[in-house]
Amino acid sequence: MNIIITGLISGSMLALLAIGFSLIFGVARIVNIAHTAFYMVASYCIFVFTVKLGFNSVAAMLIAVLVVTLLGLLAYKFLINPIREHEAAVLIATIALAMIFQEVMLLIFTGDYLSVSSLIEGYFQILGVKVFYQQLLTFGVALLILGVLWFLLMKTRLGLAIRSTAEDREVANLMGMNESRLAMITLGISVALAGFTGAVVVPLAVLNPFMWMEPLIMMMAVVVLGGLGSIKGSFVAAYILGFTEALVVFLIPKGAFLKGSIALSIMILVLLIRPEGLFGVAFEEER
Amino acid sequence: MKKFTFGWNVLFTVGLVLMMCFSAWGAGTIKIGVIGPMNFMQGKGHWNGALMAADEINAKGGVQVGKEKIKIELVKSDSNEFLNVTDATNAMERLMTQDKVDFVVGGFRTEAVLAMQDIAMDYKKLFIGCGAAHPELCLRVAKNYDRYKYFFRGTPFNSGFLVRTCFLQMGYVGELLKNTLKIPKVKVALVAEKAIWVDPMIEAAKGVIPKMGMEVVGVWRPSATATDVTSELSAIQKSGANMIFTVFSASVGITFARQAGELKIPAVQVGINVEGQKDGFWEATKGMGNYILTMDTYVHGVEYNDLTKKFMDTYEKRFKETPTYTADTYAAIVYSLVPSIEAVGSLDANKIIAHMENREYVVPSGKIKYYKDAQGKQTHDLAWGPGYLTSLGVQWQDGKLVGVWPPPKWKMDANSPELNYKGIQPYKIPPWMHK
Numbered sequence: 001m002n003i004i005i006t007g008l009i010s011g012s013m014l015a016l017l018a019i020g021f022s023l024i025f026g027v028a029r030i031v032n033i034a035h036t037a038f039y040m041v042a043s044y045c046i047f048v049f050t051v052k053l054g055f056n057s058v059a060a061m062l063i064a065v066l067v068v069t070l071l072g073l074l075a076y077k078f079l080i081n082p083i084r085e086h087e088a089a090v091l092i093a094t095i096a097l098a099m100i101f102q103e104v105m106l107l108i109f110t111g112d113y114l115s116v117s118s119l120i121e122g123y124f125q126i127l128g129v130k131v132f133y134q135q136l137l138t139f140g141v142a143l144l145i146l147g148v149l150w151f152l153l154m155k156t157r158l159g160l161a162i163r164s165t166a167e168d169r170e171v172a173n174l175m176g177m178n179e180s181r182l183a184m185i186t187l188g189i190s191v192a193l194a195g196f197t198g199a200v201v202v203p204l205a206v207l208n209p210f211m212w213m214e215p216l217i218m219m220m221a222v223v224v225l226g227g228l229g230s231i232k233g234s235f236v237a238a239y240i241l242g243f244t245e246a247l248v249v250f251l252i253p254k255g256a257f258l259k260g261s262i263a264l265s266i267m268i269l270v271l272l273i274r275p276e277g278l279f280g281v282a283f284e285e286e287r
Numbered sequence: 288m289k290k291f292t293f294g295w296n297v298l299f300t301v302g303l304v305l306m307m308c309f310s311a312w313g314a315g316t317i318k319i320g321v322i323g324p325m326n327f328m329q330g331k332g333h334w335n336g337a338l339m340a341a342d343e344i345n346a347k348g349g350v351q352v353g354k355e356k357i358k359i360e361l362v363k364s365d366s367n368e369f370l371n372v373t374d375a376t377n378a379m380e381r382l383m384t385q386d387k388v389d390f391v392v393g394g395f396r397t398e399a400v401l402a403m404q405d406i407a408m409d410y411k412k413l414f415i416g417c418g419a420a421h422p423e424l425c426l427r428v429a430k431n432y433d434r435y436k437y438f439f440r441g442t443p444f445n446s447g448f449l450v451r452t453c454f455l456q457m458g459y460v461g462e463l464l465k466n467t468l469k470i471p472k473v474k475v476a477l478v479a480e481k482a483i484w485v486d487p488m489i490e491a492a493k494g495v496i497p498k499m500g501m502e503v504v505g506v507w508r509p510s511a512t513a514t515d516v517t518s519e520l521s522a523i524q525k526s527g528a529n530m531i532f533t534v535f536s537a538s539v540g541i542t543f544a545r546q547a548g549e550l551k552i553p554a555v556q557v558g559i560n561v562e563g564q565k566d567g568f569w570e571a572t573k574g575m576g577n578y579i580l581t582m583d584t585y586v587h588g589v590e591y592n593d594l595t596k597k598f599m600d601t602y603e604k605r606f607k608e609t610p611t612y613t614a615d616t617y618a619a620i621v622y623s624l625v626p627s628i629e630a631v632g633s634l635d636a637n638k639i640i641a642h643m644e645n646r647e648y649v650v651p652s653g654k655i656k657y658y659k660d661a662q663g664k665q666t667h668d669l670a671w672g673p674g675y676l677t678s679l680g681v682q683w684q685d686g687k688l689v690g691v692w693p694p695p696k697w698k699m700d701a702n703s704p705e706l707n708y709k710g711i712q713p714y715k716i717p718p719w720m721h722k
Contacts, residue, residue, distance in 0.1 A: 002525075006518045013515075051570075111327035111369065113538045113562060115545070115571045123550055129521060130550045205514040206538045206571070210370075214512055249507075249518035256519055257481035257510040
């Protein structure tokens with residue numbers, strides 16, 4: 001029971017991050033290494049608005065999501081879009097962006113560890129296992145976001161456009177779609193998802209300017225395991241790795257620090273058998 | 288336009304010349320390099336302590352060197368050692384070659400301090416380490432005195448003594464649990480971040496705790512930066528532990544204390560939690576870190592001796608926070624370095640070292656004496672135990688950090704002197720343990 005509950009909750013947190021990362025890669029093939037740095041910035045925004053300025057937690061979270069979305073759009077306009085055709089350059093530029101965010105946070109907030117209050121305090125018990133209400137909220141939000149994303153992608157004109165572009169960028173362009181604008185919108189959605197992740201996860205985490213590094217590795221592992229660009233794949237892979245981490249802690253407590261490494265080993269094992277990942281998406285070749 | 292460009296060029300050149308001349312301004316001063324991770328609490332402590340020391344000495348006219356009074360000039364050096372050891376060595380190299388300091392105080396992370404130590408030794412500069420606890424720093428002095436004699440440990444006492452202090456505190460709390468809660472045999476969970484400096488402590492704990500009449504129920508090693516330890520806490524609760532021996536120096540200390548407090552895990556936390564020593568811990572854990580006990584050097588209201596209150600009051604008034612142990616750069620300058628310079632009347636490192644080695648003197652955190660090893664070789668390592676340095680056990684009690692160990696009239700053994708530090712409060716068992 002411990003393993004099931006812990007696995008579900010940590011899997012949800014990973015899924016929240018990985019879905020946003022996967023979305024922008026699937027649509028625009030932008031490998032946004034700064035994705036978790038946006039999550040870090042959102043977390044600090046929430047800290048400033050709640051602890052320093054005394055805003056209501058929910059209002060602070062919404063403002064934080066808006067701030068990082070705006071930051072994401074600016075980053076796309078002035079940094080990513082001009083070099084989009086050079087994938088390696090995008091990769092390096094987004095790493096640089098993440099480092100800039102880190103250094104700015106370090107300058108403003110120093111390296112001291114900070115934290116914010118939970119949206120819902122306290123815990124409840126399921127079959128003897130104590131679970132925070134905040135964890136339950138995170139689990140719920142992960143499912144909700146997936147539902148909203150599904151609706152957006154499958155039931156709206158914007159979703160249709162995003163899917164078409166993901167399928168074949170050049171044909172989408174020829175059909176009159178503004179591919180660049182779509183990529184920008186998708187990046188905005190993706191970064192907003194990182195902001196939402198910050199909003200729901202940060203009450204459980206400790207804020208510091210380097211908090212973007214650890215989830216970055218696990219998030220990328222989830223995306224690769226699930227299949228590059230596959231949202232469904234990211235969702236499933238997040239829970240696989242979440243359960244693996246929970247299993248490691250319960251079965252080998254002395255090796256609890258190995259939970260990340262073991263999860264990554266499982267990813268490698270799966271890739272050896274199925275190189276495109278669990279739900280790999282085939283992209284059109286460059287013409 | 289030409290005039291404008293020319294004007295800027297002149298300004299730039301003058302600025303450049305001034306910058307290059309900057310080190311020359313320091314002529315006629317004693318230059319002390321203060322090295323540490325300046326963006327972090329530890330580095331801020333290094334700098335604040337040194338600043339207070341320099342201001343205090345300069346206000347009296349400076350250091351008496353022979354017939355001359357010379358003022359102290361501090362050089363701040365950010366080692367960035369938490370993130371990059373190379374940055375730390377570069378910072379030390381810069382202190383030696385560009386800033387041309389006479390002495391250095393500071394350093395925190397053992398891996399970085401070992402590297403910084405070598406550079407200071409290359410330049411034969413006296414370096415008082417104020418942060419790293421690894422014994423190797425002083426073993427090097429004994430092994431190769433001619434090279435490493437320029438290094439002295441300023442704070443804390445070495446990690447072997449740190450763990451012995453932890454065991455004494457665990458024994459004290461264990462007895463309280465036995466007597467108050469009628470627990471016949473206290474069960475202990477060992478929880479330590481995954482870091483090399485912790486490994487020998489965990490091995491020692493596994494051997495010593497059963498000899499103390501307590502039982503080890505398991506060892507958990509989360510990552511030093513883990514942001515969720517609910518799995519570990521679930522397993523610890525299932526193990527039936529009454530006490531958790533914690534060894535944390537990084538952010539996991541906040542995560543663990545916060546989540547354990549929020550889940551009301553029925554086990555007391557005793558050990559080292561560096562984050563728990565900071566004023567910001569209560570806010571960082573949102574009050575959930577209540578009742579944790581951690582080893583610490585300074586806590587408001589507790590006095591080791593007559594010097595403690597004066598140091599604490601001045602520091603707290605000036606910097607609006609409780610000093611961390613790295614702020615002992617103050618003691619390193621005011622009580623170690625300067626009296627030796629004045630006694631020998633020279634800035635010659637060899638003369639100062641010879642004087643420092645044979646002194647015994649009081650500092651705000653106890654009494655300093657430098658050990659010799661079994662063969663009588665100088666180690667420049669700090670003496671530990673009643674009468675010298677012992678540190679404190681401090682506990683968070685409803686938003687306030689209070690000193691709870693050593694309890695009044697405490698004796699380590701029949702032959703040791705009795706300790707009575709002013710301001711010690713009774714240890715509190717978390718109320719949810721009484722159920």
